[in-house]
Amino acid sequence: MLFSLTSYPQWFDSVKHAAATQKIDTNKVQTLIHLCEAYAFSYPDTAFFYGQQAYALSEKLDYDNGRLFSIININAALYAMGNYTLELDYAFKLLPLAKRMNNIYATGFSNGAVGDSYANLGEYSTAMKYYREVLKIGIREKLPELHRMYSMLAPVFIGMQQYDSALFYAKKGYALFKTSPCFTSNDWDTKWSESAVYTELGNAFAGKGIYDSALFYYRRSIPVSEYIGMTINKIDAFNGMASIFRQVHKFDSAKWYAQKVLIEKGPIHPAGKQKAASLLADIYELQHNADSALKYLHLAIQLKDSLYNHEKMMAFQNVLLKQNEKEHAVEVATSALQNRYRLYFVISGLIIAFTITAIFIRNKRQKQLQNIRNSIAHDLHDDIGSTLSSISIMSELAKAKSPDALPLLNSIGESTAVIQENMSDIVWTVNPQNDQLENVINRMNLFASEILDVKNIELQFTSDETLAASRLTMKQRKNLYLFFKEAINNVTKYSEASKVIVSISRQDHHINMCIKDDGKGFDALNVVNGNGMNTMRKRAEELNGYFNISSEINAGTSVQLKFKIT
Template structure:
């Protein structure tokens, strides 16, 4: 797991050239003296406040609270003076504070304000292009990578249109980040190299360190650790030159992880300890948690379980205090794995259960939000229907008043006949609907009974037999056999829990959408992929959110995806894997692909379940194709129609 305590690239207008007039000093001490002696609150005063705010939050020991207060004064004075450049820079500097203190939504809001002011006051093109790239930076931390690419391309087009020279490095870095997060490190590297060359041109040492850190992460994703480590070490050197301690902490953790992945965990420990010391000095809670967790993993790799347990518990405590859901999820899973390796199965089960409950609570929140959205939509539609009905009634009354008596009688007779016909049709439709619901209920009952018998019955029998054996083994004084039997009981119990969870999820009507399937498969695949060191990504089109799907099709689709993911993890030896959901006209296309060793589909293979997957695809009215070749990866493509759903 990569360290994510630092943003993947920094803001152009904060680290890049800061254009001010010569009479305004550029260091914290000199600008403090300037502000004391400069009594006139004019545009120069605004510039000086912006310089002070920038220096307070971008130094080795940042004072974010004081910087924000200074920049609020700058913002208020710039608005009073209608000074566009000063206001845009105040917004940008405030955004960068939120950006560095893990408040990306606030950072995005203020970066957008800065862009609006820059465009309204027609500031120079370089400033506007940089403001667009800053918005992309905040979007990147929010995980909205499609919007990141759109914003960065917009910035590039403007740079080309106005011939901005030199080009803005973070624009290229932003595109590189988006590709990297989309699990395309090879596509990311050329953009990073362009960004690095531009950073060197402007001698931006902190920017160089950030880009070199990201290049190192790309090579780690490609499992080329001999290439990643030199970039990390060069990036660390630049971060030290710039006195950028948060960046140093980030790179130090990545060096430790690269050494762990290259089977040199003992060498990685001193680097991560240095990262922890920096985070403690800065009081950076998220950085401390990240360093502690990764230290724990390094000690776990060395089978030094006592320090591993200590550090990982500290990391989890910090994540809980900050209610960082992503870290809580990762750390509880890490502790469950650690205790499993220690053969402390009671603790392993407790942390695994906590992680599952955490995932369930997140799912409940998403489900509640979806229900509220549907209810609001229903109420809105209901009101519109009432308005339409009132309009129709008013129109009928108007026609009745203007028509002649004979026409009115004819309408009444026709209306009576229509009502009779409508009543007859309604009765027929009602009976038909009742019959269909009875058939669906009967089918559902049979399916649940079948699943419970297959998934739960045999496993419970196994647990019963093993439980009976344990008593005899204890009497025979065979502790090793007792331990194996208890482990098997524990494994079977987990399987039952998972099976029951899948059955309940399958029959829950709240999950009748393709988006729910995508989320479910991602939650199933992620821990399996991480256990094998596979970089996994899910790509699902936003349009899937509104597409309903029947229970039976949903069940078959989920089981096909689960089987394919299991085969991928067991046999592919891949470093990257992708699950894509695409909506093409009236069809759904699901692609599961990896860059593993592949196989010859015409020859007998270890991969199992292909015939079962083919049968499920046929039951859905779709088709399943498997494309593979030795050393060329594997791609499974499922296509099914959405018309009947």
């Protein structure tokens, strides 16, 4: 852990102070964080346990500070255990948290933590990206911890095998560190910085092949690391020295330092231990000491296995975390979804209510309009009908007064009768209550019986019962009726018949009407386009139907109409 909470004594003190004045619960969080911090590098699994509790409680209390510092310390423990992937997961939680807290230190911490995790995982260029952010903040805000920010770049450059840059920054950080006011103090934080910077310098020099300086700084770092219990750095330093001695073929010294790594107890830094064991195996192999080589090879494998088990355990830890997170996310999502559904329900309910009301209002208004129209039409017809009636009456009365004018007056009377009849037909046709075929047939029947009665012509009118309920459009009603009227009028005017047979039947979706009389007939072949014929043809056309007249002299006439209804 190259960048830690403990580099910020002031901050932590203020937090401790704040914790002291807060409620019991947040105090509990603080206590747990302290515990985690305390055990992070010595008993990291215990530390992890405390850290998780601290985080869980922070979540419950929605306590951002708690969240921040519990994660930072959890990551310290995870780093110590070598669970870098989980460390990264936790580090990523810090980013949105820092944004929410809107605090330079929090932003610095979060970026540093993510950078650390990436560096640990070997993703050096990504790590560099995050470290640069931290550096930016440090430079801009002139933070006292700036020296750490420089130094921590060194291992990343080493990882990228850019040893010059690594040395440059390690030196820069160290130089700045030496000028900082806390350099001479003996507190944990300064010592920790020292332990870290010496190890980094050692690694940087070693990378450049400047072994003397490397060994110098490694040696300096070991007692400091020992002092503060920073075993990881100690192991790294030992490994560094062992590997240098191996390079220069000082195998005994190499072996000695590697052994020192292996005697460290506890689940600390398994990768470091494995490195030491592999080194020993290599050396013994070079020294042609097959047995020892094999022994350390086994150890290396064991460590790898335990590392593997360790990794399994770490994977398990990862899984647990992921599960908890998932459950939490599911809970949040479910309640969000429920809320959303509730909202949709309400909205759709409102929309439905609104639509229904709108439709209702529109229908009502339409009905009102229709009523107004109907009443206007009604009054108009009434007026016209009454006036026509009076014309009819007056022309009748005039006949008595002026017998000479009788023919003219008859014409007037007839004309008014025609208009009145037509008006009556229109009013009847337009009335939607008459749309059933039954109404049409009745009206046709009435018309025929009245007019034929006058001429003493017998009427036989039959219609199919099943037709009664069929519906016709206004257009169909009008055309059928007018066709019929025309045919009947022709019979009365020309046929001199004694009997008329009208039959209306149904064929699939077609209406079939046949009007037959026993009159004198006419030469159908010659009379192709009479006026009446035109009328009937027009009616049939408008019905999209078919009509036919067949007649023979003295054999009667038969008129047929056929059209389709739905």
